[in-house]
Structures are given as structure tokens and as C-alpha cells.
Amino acid sequence: MHNNFIFCVLLLFFSKILFGQATLPIKNVKKNIKAEKKTSIISIDGQLDEDDWSKALPAKNFFTFSPDNGNPETKELRTEVKILYDDDAVYIGALLYDNEPTKILKEIKERDNFGTSDSFGVFINGYNDGQQDFQFYVTAANGQADCNFTSQDGEDYSWNAIWSSKAKITDIGWVVEMKIPYAALRFPRKDIQTWGINFFREIRRTRQKYTWSPVYNNTGAFSQQAGILTGIQNIKPPTRLFLIPYTSAYINSNKEATETTLKGGLDIKYGINDAFTLDAILIPDFGQTKFDNVELNLGPFEQQFNENRPFFTEGTDLFNKGNLLYTRRIGAKPLFYPELHDDETIEKYPTTTNLLNAVKVSGRNNDGLGIGFLNAITEETSVTIKNNSDGTTRSEVASPLTNYNVTVFDQRFNQNSSVTFINTNVTRNGDFRDANVTGLVFDLNTKKNTYNLSGKANLSNTFDTKNTNGIESSLSIGETSGKYRYGIGGEYVSKDFDKNDLGIIFQNNYYSYFCNASYRILAPTKKFNSFNIGLYTYMEYNNNTNEIQQNNFSLDVNTTSKGNHYFGFGYRIKPFERYDYYEPRKDGEFLILPKLQSYWLSFSSNYNYKLALDFQVSNLFYDQKDRSDLDITISPRYRFNDKFSLIYSINPYIQKNNIGFVDYLSNSGETIIAQRDRNTINNSLTSKFSINSQMNFNLSVRHYWSIAENNAFFALQDNGRLVEKLDYTENKDSNFSTWNLDLSYSWWFAPGSQATVLYRNNAAIYSNDIDRNFKNNFDTLFTDNLNHAFSISIRYFIDYNQAKNWVKKG
Structure with a gap:
């Protein structure tokens, strides 16, 4: 153990010598923009032809965020943004110049999915604390995306707000107009507001990303480098009360029966004050959630x-x-x-x-x-x-x-x-x-x-x-800025620590430590837009015996070429035998696992092309006769046009002479371990057809087939070794297959309101008898096993502030 700790320390020491410590200076540039109060009606039509827009001074002189970080924008691709406000909302008008407007990419996708499209975003922090942004994006295809960004957790696109926007391609580039109600933001009750703000632009065909207030990548603090928005005065946080009633109907059918179900319910969102929100589900309905990718699980977790x-x-x-x-x-x-x-x-x-x-x-x-x-x-x-x-x-x-x-x-x-x-x-x-x-x-x-x-x-x-x-406890320290970074830390988990009632934990009763050192480029070179190389080590020990449970030493390289193709590879070695205290499924027993070496390769071509390819392979070689793992994923994708695309993925996974638990004999107290061949193939197909950014058809299909055929059985000894058990004859082979198909149509017919039609069928079979014929397995899966489901769901979003106006007009 001590030798490995010394190795970690030396790794950090030599990384300092080899890599040095020069870093780019952090430039605390705080740009300012003033919002002007509008005096007339603004139509969100992507025109910016109202008089109020001409009165506002623009935010301009953007800087490159990636790949050539920190450089000023070019005149041909400049951006200008203006801000207006009234008592209900803030308005954003953006001119995104492009000297080749016919080359602007504009794939139509569903909400929160950018696809292959140019995009513009505004990041607003009402408290100007540098830690949380509400981010609103509009794509050149007139799509919307929004997320809640925190400096600790990054982007959360599951967050959705109600706002309006319009994007329009012009002969000078494209134009974005946005209206963001105050109900979608958080800010204090003050007469004079000072907000953090930044603007973002991506030119998809070149993968160039820009920000108005420069964000330097020699530090990970994106949100702390925002600019300042002033000028907003005498506004009040609105009453944030949203009602989302829904109704849905389900028809489920299989060989045994057909069942019809009608549901109705209500979700409530209420702003308790300017900062806190109450969300409540009065009658839950999760019938249209995505299916789970179930696998044949033979492990202990x-x-x-x-x-x-x-x-x-x-x-x-x-x-x-x-x-x-x-x-x-x-x-x-x-x-x-x-x-x-x-x-x-x-x-x-x-x-x-x-x-x-x-x-x-x-x-x-x-x-x-x-x-x-x-x-x-x-x-x-x-x-x-x-x-x-x-x-x-x-x-x-x-x-x-x-x-x-x-x-x-x-x-x-x-x-x-x-x-x-x-x-x-x-x-x-x-x-x-x-x-x-x-x-x-x-x-x-x-x-x-x-x-x-x-x-x-x-x-x-x-x-x-x-x-x-x-x-359960952990502690880590590291350098998080510049080209050269490092980290070191450790963790301790006691035997009786258990968070599985509301959390998830796979193992306990261990202590561990890690260290790493990495180098990355901060500006593009002649060959790479990005380049990152890292050295990592991890050691884990059982609390009671101090035996090694896990060990890993690895080298990983990740790069992006000038043509925006990704390529990565890595090498890993586990040079010590591992004591597995979990696979035997019995307290006090352990299985000794062999040393191993592995490599991985990964390639992803530029998604801007109509035809793109993702490829990944990993190969594990064990210090055990004829034992190996080979995992390959091949995923081509083709974009027929801005509305229609297909993604196919095939993932064969071959494990030779895998070792694992199969049985426990209560009469003799023996734990039976099998040597088995596992073969898995996972096929999936996803497709989308978008009528426009509010109407989308989506298809998702998955067929998974995994077999585990036992070649020999062994009794587990007290020393963690195996001795062959010739008299064990139980059939513990596994043959598992599952099928899922989801075809859906969704229509955002009003802000926050959605109608969804879903057809789903699924099937699954498990047996101890193995037939390696793919056609036979596929036919058996569908014979007498297929379940069908058809559902319609309508959710309508009611904003109290709008409903109040409806009542007044009535």
C-alpha cells in the first residue's frame, strides 16, 4: 500500500517538472450593457423594426470561446445584441452577421436539442453571484432550449421555462428576437437591479463559439466571467403560479387481455416568493416516460x-x-x-x-x-x-x-x-x-x-x-486551471454504511485513494483544436483485511482535429490481483480476480456532415488462460435533410471464460462459481422527423440479446481460489432477450402546452436453454410475448398572470 502511495506522490512531483506551471493570466474583464425601457408594443417576429430597438445601445465586440480562446470576433461574423424591458419581461434582440448566410446550418429538432444548427443564447443571473445562470437558447431553425446552469453541477436541460422567441434567416445572416418573462427568472426585490449577463453564439459549420464577455478557458469558472446588466428599475418579481392540468388515455393489449385506462390530474408550480418555488403532483401520470435499457445482469449489484x-x-x-x-x-x-x-x-x-x-x-x-x-x-x-x-x-x-x-x-x-x-x-x-x-x-x-x-x-x-x-467520507484537492492540472484524494466507507433506501451504493467496507495529472492545450495548434492527455491511478483496499479490492493505472488521450473530428485512446493496467468481496454474495467470502491490461479507441466524425460515424472499441486481456473481453460499438448516422435523420447503433460484447457466481449449496455451504462465455448484441435505431420546431415524430427501437453459457463449475475456497467441482450439474445457463419500440408524435401547441400520441410495444424472454440462432431467438421473443400500448396525453399550461388578464377581458 505504501509503495503505491509513494507512486502517486512521485507521479504528481514529476508531472510538475515535466509539465511546468506556466498558466495564462486570468483577465477579470467585466463588460457592461444597459437595458432600455420600452415604450411601445414589441412583436416577437424576428424583425427588430420597432422604434424602441433603435434607442438601445448594442452589446458587441464578442470574443472566441472555442477553439481559439480569447481572440476577438471577425467583422464578417460579428454579433450585436440589444436589451429592452418593461414591467413584465426582458426583451433580447440579436443581429448575428454572416457573410455566407446560405451556409447557416439549421436542422430542426425538438426542444432542448440543438442538432446541427447555429445557435444564440443569453445567460442571466438575477443575483449576480457568479454561481447560477438561467440560460435561454434559440437555434437558426427557430428551436428553443433552456437550462439551469450552476458552477458546481453544470447544465441541467431538464429545467424548462415559458418564454417566446423567433429566429429568421436574412441576407446579412440571421436575427433573433426573444421575450423572457420575469416569471422565468429569479432576482431580488430591489428598486435598481444589477444582473450578471452574457451572450453566446455558435457557428455550427466551423464549430466556432463566441461570448460577449470573454470567458478564458485557463479557469473552469464560466459563470464567474459574465458581464453586467444595468438599467432595469422598479420592477417586481411576479406572482409565479402555474397550473398544468392534464388528461390521458391508455389502451394496453397482449395475448391475455385488453385494458383501457383514463387518467386526469394536475401539476402545480407556485412561487412562494421571489426565490423559492413549490412543485406538486396531485395525481401522478408517468405512463409515457421512456423505456429502460434492461440488461442481463449476472453481477452482484x-x-x-x-x-x-x-x-x-x-x-x-x-x-x-x-x-x-x-x-x-x-x-x-x-x-x-x-x-x-x-x-x-x-x-x-x-x-x-x-x-x-x-x-x-x-x-x-x-x-x-x-x-x-x-x-x-x-x-x-x-x-x-x-x-x-x-x-x-x-x-x-x-x-x-x-x-x-x-x-x-x-x-x-x-x-x-x-x-x-x-x-x-x-x-x-x-x-x-x-x-x-x-x-x-x-x-x-x-x-x-x-x-x-x-x-x-x-x-x-x-x-x-x-x-x-x-x-462515508472523502477528501480531494487539486489544481483546476491552466494547461497543467493535478489532483489527489481519498475515500473511506465503513462496512455498515447503507444509503440504498433512497440512494444507491454498490459497495462499502473499503478505503481508497487516487491521484492524477493532466495536460491540455488552451489554444488550437496546427493539428488540433483540442488536446488533453492524463495520467490516473486508483487504489482501493478492504477495511478488514487491507487486501486490494481495486487497482488501476491508466493513460488517456482525447483530441479534436482541425476538421472537428474527435479521436481518443487509452491504456489501462491492473497490475495486482484483486480481492472481490462482493461476487460471492456471502459475508466473509472473497474471489481473487486476475491481473489485466486493456486498451480503448474511440472516434467520432464531425456531425456537420450528413453522414457521420461513431466508433468505439475496448479490449481486455486477463492474466488467466484464454480469458478476454471485446466490446465494440459502431454507430453511423445520416441526416437526410433538416427535418429527417436516422441513427443506428450496433454493440457486440464478447466475453470469453468470464468468471462469476451461479449458486450457493445450503447443504454443504459451498459457493459455486462458473466459468462461462458471454455473448451480447445490442441493436438500436433512433429517428426523428420534424415538421417544425413544435411538431416532431420520434422513433426509438432497441433489441438486446445476451447469453451466458457455462463451461465449467468451481467451488470457492476459503483462500479465494477455485477448485473444479465435477459433480455439479445444474443448468445455470442464461438466455435473455428484450425488445422495445416507441413511436411518438408531440405537438407544442401553446407555450408550455403539449399533446403527445405514443404507440409502444415491448417483449422480453428469459430461459436456461440456449439457442444461438438469431432468427429463432427473435421469433421466440415475439411469439406470445408482445405487449402493445397506445396512449394520448394532453397537458395545458396556465399562467396565473395570463389567466388574470383573461378574466379581466371577460
Whole structure:
């Protein structure tokens, strides 16, 4: 262990010598622009022909953000932006000059997807604290995108606001006109407003990105380098009350039955004050969320899925602090499996629990204090247990009435640092297990954003037949600016730390440390627009035995060519045997894993071309006879025109002589490990056809097939080694296949209001019998297994301020 620590220190030391410490100076340029109050009606039509626009002074003289960072814009591609305001909104008018307007790229995509298109954005920080921007983008195809940006968490495009815009191609380039209501922003109650602001432009055909206030890439603090907006006076934060009623209809059909369901409900968003917002789901409906990419999981840990439910993705940056929240726990498969008596079976075990309601409050005040509160309740879920001998049945609770709660206090200071307190709690009705996790997280940066110190300390408490307490802690420090960067840190997780009731953790009872050193170019060279090379090392040890659980030493290179093609490669080595305490699935046992070496290659061609290709391959070679892994992904994409595109992906994954758990013999106490060949192929197709930026057809198809064929069986010894077990003859082969198809049409028929029509079919099969014929497997998958679903959903967005005017007019 000590030798490896010395290696980390030497790695950092020599990286300083080899790389040096010269960095570009950080230039604290604060540009200013003044907003003028409008006196007449502004029509959002992309014309900028109203008299008010001629009275406002423009923001101009943009700087390149990438690839040639810090250089001034050229006259042929200059940008000018003006700002107006009234009592209800701020107005943005932008002239984006282009000496070749016929070459402006303008692919039509759905909301929050830029596609292959030029774009213009405005970033507004109403508190001018350098930490949180509300970003609004318009594409040359008249599409919209918006996101909530924080200096700690980056961009969150799940956040959506209601605003209007119009883009128009002209003979001098293109024009953008925007109206952003104050309800989409956050700012203090002051007579005179001073906001942070920046403007962004991307010219897609050359991948040139510009900002009005220069953002230098020798520091990672993008939001701290914004300009200043003045001139806005005597405005008040509006009443932010939004009602989103919805209605939906579902028809589900399979070989057994056809079921029709009608639903209706209401979502509410209410601005408690100028900083804090209440979101509530009174009657949840997540029937049209994206399907999960389920895989054949033979490992000791659960498969983690993405969150696709809008309520749990929108504006959740506060709740993700400390990595204690995995929202898929809410409404997931019941956690408790009832105890069965002799000759009893459960007729059907549910895959979800119903969400009764959910509410969240989040925001940040003028002093930089962010407060978040999330609460959700799932209903009691029971299963029917049948006695196969006499035919009687009984009911047992698999998941009780459960309350999930998250509370967060996040204090920002110095424009770039924060300290966070977070608590998650799960309370279940009756004698079922309860759980609580409390965390303290800090992220500290020097004033010039050159160094970072971050860490966390989380304490878990579970209340069951046996109460347990555990701790998770980490600390890291690093240089975060300039060409040459480094970091070093460590982590400790106790044996009894458990956050799985509302978070997700795959392993505990270990301590680890890491270090890294990297070099990057800050300006393009003759061959590269970007170039990054890094050295990384990671060591992990079991708390009880101090044996190595994980070790990794790697070299990674990532580049972008002058033609905007990406190429990357890397080499990894795990030079020490690893003690796996998780694969045996039994406390106190471990499986010794062999040393290995691997490489990866990745290529992605410039998406500006109609035909583009993504390619990635990784190959692992184990210090074990004839054992290897080969993982290949090939994904061509073709853009037929600005409306229609296709993306296909094929991913074969071949594992020879893989080693893993298959059984536990209760009579002898032996753990059975199999040597197996695993072959997986994953095919997917996505396509979109856009009538315009408000009307889109989307297709998503996935077929996944994975088999695991056991070649030999071994008994696991106390020393972690294997001895062949010839008398074990159980069929533990696996053959799993799944199919999903989603075809949808969405229409944003009014601001914030959407109608969606969805057709979905899916199927899945699992067996212990293997047939390697692809056609036979495909046919079997569809025979008697296919489920069909057709649904229509309409959501209508009602703004209280608009509704108030409707009433007045009525």
C-alpha cells in the first residue's frame, strides 16, 4: 500500500517538472450593457423594426470561446445584441452577421436539442453571484432550449421555462428576437437591479463559439466571467403560479387481455416568493416516460437506470448534492419479499409501487442560501400468496405505505464555493425498516479558481430488527486551471454504511485513494483544436483485511482535429490481483480476480456532415488462460435533410471464460462459481422527423440479446481460489432477450402546452436453454410475448398572470 502511495506522490512531483506551471493570466474583464425601457408594443417576429430597438445601445465586440480562446470576433461574423424591458419581461434582440448566410446550418429538432444548427443564447443571473445562470437558447431553425446552469453541477436541460422567441434567416445572416418573462427568472426585490449577463453564439459549420464577455478557458469558472446588466428599475418579481392540468388515455393489449385506462390530474408550480418555488403532483401520470435499457445482469449489484419522470428531473440540482438521492427508489419494485411456507408461491410479484403524490420546494435567497425540500408518498402494495396444495390464498404486504423525504441547505459564498447539509429519510408504516442518511458536503475554490478542495462526510442510520450506523467520507484537492492540472484524494466507507433506501451504493467496507495529472492545450495548434492527455491511478483496499479490492493505472488521450473530428485512446493496467468481496454474495467470502491490461479507441466524425460515424472499441486481456473481453460499438448516422435523420447503433460484447457466481449449496455451504462465455448484441435505431420546431415524430427501437453459457463449475475456497467441482450439474445457463419500440408524435401547441400520441410495444424472454440462432431467438421473443400500448396525453399550461388578464377581458 505504501509503495503505491509513494507512486502517486512521485507521479504528481514529476508531472510538475515535466509539465511546468506556466498558466495564462486570468483577465477579470467585466463588460457592461444597459437595458432600455420600452415604450411601445414589441412583436416577437424576428424583425427588430420597432422604434424602441433603435434607442438601445448594442452589446458587441464578442470574443472566441472555442477553439481559439480569447481572440476577438471577425467583422464578417460579428454579433450585436440589444436589451429592452418593461414591467413584465426582458426583451433580447440579436443581429448575428454572416457573410455566407446560405451556409447557416439549421436542422430542426425538438426542444432542448440543438442538432446541427447555429445557435444564440443569453445567460442571466438575477443575483449576480457568479454561481447560477438561467440560460435561454434559440437555434437558426427557430428551436428553443433552456437550462439551469450552476458552477458546481453544470447544465441541467431538464429545467424548462415559458418564454417566446423567433429566429429568421436574412441576407446579412440571421436575427433573433426573444421575450423572457420575469416569471422565468429569479432576482431580488430591489428598486435598481444589477444582473450578471452574457451572450453566446455558435457557428455550427466551423464549430466556432463566441461570448460577449470573454470567458478564458485557463479557469473552469464560466459563470464567474459574465458581464453586467444595468438599467432595469422598479420592477417586481411576479406572482409565479402555474397550473398544468392534464388528461390521458391508455389502451394496453397482449395475448391475455385488453385494458383501457383514463387518467386526469394536475401539476402545480407556485412561487412562494421571489426565490423559492413549490412543485406538486396531485395525481401522478408517468405512463409515457421512456423505456429502460434492461440488461442481463449476472453481477452482484443491481442495474442502475436513468430517471425519466419529469418531476424528478426538473430543477433537482440541489437534491443531488452529496450523491445521496436515487429517485428511482420512489415507486420502484417492492423491497420486501414475504416469507413463504411449504408449497406456497406468489402469483404475481409487482414491478412498481404506486406514487400517491409528490411535492418539492426549492430555491435560493439573496444571501446565497439554497433550500430544498422533497417529499413523496407511495401506497401500500400487497401480493397474493397461493397454497398449491389446497388452493387457498392469503395476502401479505410487500411494500407498506412509505414516505420519502429529502431536505437540503446549500450555502454559496465567494461566487464559487459552497457548503451543503443534506438529509434523506425513508419512513415505512408498521414494523418495516426505516432509514436516515445525513451528509455534509463542501466545495471550496480559491478566488481565482485555480485550486479546489472538496469533500463529504455522510452518516447512515438504519432502523430494523438490528439498528446500524455507517459513515462515508472523502477528501480531494487539486489544481483546476491552466494547461497543467493535478489532483489527489481519498475515500473511506465503513462496512455498515447503507444509503440504498433512497440512494444507491454498490459497495462499502473499503478505503481508497487516487491521484492524477493532466495536460491540455488552451489554444488550437496546427493539428488540433483540442488536446488533453492524463495520467490516473486508483487504489482501493478492504477495511478488514487491507487486501486490494481495486487497482488501476491508466493513460488517456482525447483530441479534436482541425476538421472537428474527435479521436481518443487509452491504456489501462491492473497490475495486482484483486480481492472481490462482493461476487460471492456471502459475508466473509472473497474471489481473487486476475491481473489485466486493456486498451480503448474511440472516434467520432464531425456531425456537420450528413453522414457521420461513431466508433468505439475496448479490449481486455486477463492474466488467466484464454480469458478476454471485446466490446465494440459502431454507430453511423445520416441526416437526410433538416427535418429527417436516422441513427443506428450496433454493440457486440464478447466475453470469453468470464468468471462469476451461479449458486450457493445450503447443504454443504459451498459457493459455486462458473466459468462461462458471454455473448451480447445490442441493436438500436433512433429517428426523428420534424415538421417544425413544435411538431416532431420520434422513433426509438432497441433489441438486446445476451447469453451466458457455462463451461465449467468451481467451488470457492476459503483462500479465494477455485477448485473444479465435477459433480455439479445444474443448468445455470442464461438466455435473455428484450425488445422495445416507441413511436411518438408531440405537438407544442401553446407555450408550455403539449399533446403527445405514443404507440409502444415491448417483449422480453428469459430461459436456461440456449439457442444461438438469431432468427429463432427473435421469433421466440415475439411469439406470445408482445405487449402493445397506445396512449394520448394532453397537458395545458396556465399562467396565473395570463389567466388574470383573461378574466379581466371577460
